[in-house]
Amino acid sequence: MNTQRPIPAVIKNIEHPSKYVKIFTLFPKEPLSFTPGQFLMVSVFPEGEAAFTPCSCIKEDGTFEIAINLVGRLTSKLHSMKVGDIIGIRGGYGKGFSVQKAVNSSSITIIAGGIGIAPLRFLIQKLLAYGDRPKINIIYSANKASKFLFMEDLESWQNEKEIDLYLAAAKADIKWKGYIGRSTDMIEKLKEIDADASFFVCGPPPMFPSVLEKLKQFPVHEKNIFFTLERNMRCGIGKCGHCYMGDIRLCVDGPVMSISDIKKHHLIVFRESGPFMSRYRTE
């Protein structure tokens, strides 16, 4: 059996909550299993494969959801697909979030930027299933108020006990009555964070250094802060070499990594560079 064979999956439903994001409900034709934070390799024939993280567990009817942001060739093809079309899926790969560790910590803080809410929504769903979970703080920021995803979920989470929701939009629009600013501003509003608190961060790479800087004000252990990193992934099984970061392969050793692991391997989570900066001689 070839380890790189995708399972055919039927698109059962497509939601279009914001301009560049579509949420696909998929029905895999063969058994599939994954945990929060693990990624799937999604095949769009004949555009190839890319790594995406599911934003829900596999439900009773066998379907699960995946949120796709329109950025490139493969995602634009995916956005043009209709209900009933078939794509391929294999996974779940990599190390996901440690749900058990989160439940055992003194408080949980979820920091999501933009589409980064997708894997964290899956994590929150898992956490809500625990009766004796600690308090959850959810910080969710987006570039525009119209870009917030999973509004229904946000409303239902607000009604749950022991959940504090902090929303921040960098730019407001007419309907937005909430806070205008960045997720880092919301970190300052957190209360009662001790050394055993846990943090789960997912968002665009430029967000990581500023979040990390802000988290220094809390006495929290570095091994309890988890970042979801991203790289160009091709095989998902640690063979193709594309997702290297220092001496690790992110598809096997990540994509969820604690700050202490990131420091241990001297990884640079974000490097400033222009969007199309050349690899060729520039001087």
Next chain:
Amino acid sequence: MNYKTDGDSIAKWIKSLCRSYEVIAPKKEPNGDIFYSIIKPSDAVCLDFAGTPINTPKDFIYENYKRLIKWDFSSNESAVETFEEESKKRIIFLRNCDIKAIRLLDAWFEQDVADEDYKKFRENLTLVTIGCHLIGPHCFCSTFGVDPVEKENYELQLTKEENSYIVQAKNLVLELPNHLEEISHEPKELKTVILDPKNIHTIYDFEKNTELYNEITKRCQLCDGCTFLCPTCTCYDIVDHGDEIKGERLRLWDSCLFSSFTKMAKGYDPEPTFAHSWSRRLSCKLVMNDRSCIGCGRCDMTCPSNIGMKSILMLAQHKDHA
């Protein structure tokens, strides 16, 4: 046990192996170049040459343009299928450096999620070592502790000595050539040049080695001959060929030096400059994972601007003394 035999009985023996195995061995091309090739009974195997053949055993073990899956959605039974390959018994005659390379490939493909196709292929493969009796112009395997003539870790080793061949057999997985004469001596030991720059453990740090990296990035023409001819380079890309209804997915060799290697959708490249990608290459070959460079010198042979691994080590060593 060590034996001695002549070239004729070696040739006859290889011919007889061709009947029950697919034999891969060095073969002389009409222009004199040596290539690892699949041997037909009518072909002459060449065991008398210096250094390594031009191509690598990777051509057979980890092939380029390998078909991974095919899809066919033309009927109601939408199908994504793999290719079933027939498993043949193979024998491969290799230089000791290439055997070391295969052992590194074994470790790479069998770690974490094992590559099933590779595993199956490897189970049916017998390795025969061809000991070196001449050192090639680019060889530097002794730098990495690889011996031109293997002392311990072989199943069957053939080494040329004057007009005859020394046959050393450890595990009798194959029947041996005829006309064997038992001998008590070992093949002559050889050593290549040994390069050991002081800063080899920090060679990936381009900020500390600016001079070296300036030289490399100035010279490199991005032809990627070095990665494609490296017996331990395993990076690959996955490409689809076909349309929405029917097609195949191929596995292509890739190189960490290519500009699109780490680039993500929307254009952000976490390894933005050429120095970053060369730093990756040097750390992968010389520092990480017990050094995957085995000193075969093929990158030096192919490099149009003289920056194969050996030349890079020589540049670094020169800097030590400067």
